[in-house]
Amino acid sequence: MKSAARKLGEDPTLWFFATLAVLLVLFRSIVPTWYEGFDFDSDQAIVGLMAKHLSELRNFPLFYYGQNYMLGVEAWLAAPLFVIGHPSVFLLRLPLVAVNCSVAVALIAGLSRSVHMRPSLAFVAALPFVMP
Known part of the structure; x- marks a missing residue:
């Protein structure tokens, strides 16, 4: 196959x-x-904050901040890019x-x-x- x-x-x-x-x-x-500025809301800001903290090795969030049921996979995907370039x-x-x-x-x-x-x-x- x-x-x-x-x-x-x-x-x-x-x-x-x-x-x-x-x-x-x-x-x-x-x-x-x-x-x-195009359609950027607080949920995306939280993901960005999680990715920033992860890239700085300050925190290793598994779930979204303030929740214990939704995985923060997007932050883990963005964190290596934040290490390479300036967080944006x-x-x-x-x-x-x-x-x-x-x-x-x-x-x-x-x-x-x-x-x-x-x-x-x-x-x-x-x-x-x-x-x-």
């Missing part, structure tokens, strides 16, 4: 539609990622863009491989997840 990554490299139409999905994700993510909203949102791109590719490749869907139809099926 072939893996999704191998199948993605072998089929040029699948590669084309996966690339198109990644470009759509990047296009819809430009404004929210680049402009710091751009670096806070960058891991989520990467996760969205990888989910779009995995969804298209998975639908094409496991359901034996044509890559164009897999792209159409993935559009609700690719576009906001």
